[in-house]
Amino acid sequence: MAPIDTEALKANVPIVISGPSGAGKSTILKRLFEEFPDKFGFSVSHTTRSPRAGEQNGREYNFVTKEEFLDLVEKKGFVEHAQFGGNHYGTSVKAVENIAEKGRMCILDIEMEGVKQVANHPTFPRPRFLFLSPPSMDILEQRLRSRATDKEEAILKRLNQAKAEMEFAKSGEAPHDKVVVNDDLDKAYQEVREFIVGKDA
Secondary structure, three states, X not given: OOOOOHHHHHHOOOEEEEOOOOOOHHHHHHHHHHHOOOOEEEOOOEEOOOOOOOOOEOOOEEEOOHHHHHHHHHOOOEEEEEEEOOEEEEEEHHHHHHHHHOOOEEEEEXXXXXXXXXXXXXXXXXXEEEEEEOOOHHHHHHHHHHHOOOOXXXXXXXXXXHHHHHHHXXXXXXXXXXXXXXXXXXXXXXXXXXXXXXXOO
């Protein structure tokens, strides 16, 4: 593996944003990217799953074989990686570096296990961590049910995961530099924006 480009990553420190499904991450990030179109980049993850219709290699994902993926794991080439439904997914160090080298700030939208891996990575410079929390589990449940896109089983699974993530965020081992409670979208957006780009932007 090539050495990590720590200078580029220090100049454009990546931001790890996490929080339960339904907390509003994608809404807030979309608004941030619209307001600052040249400031950010999303890293393209690696996956061993097959491309779906319309997906392009290098755009939605870097599609690789299981052997290629595990080889990169062996070489410590991922900032974080996980397995879902028999497929592997991961954020490569290179993908994050590519964004930093373009003078942009990389946004990593990852779940709890990934957050732990990034925080404990042996060589990757520490990013900044933000946790977006719903006001309460009840409100989160209302939001997930109002989407009407998931079956009951999927909703319960998301709620269990949300509970674990919120407990982790409150625990002493969580690396979060800031927790934003999304009870008012405009207020939450301002807090996230200020944390990421500063007051004067």
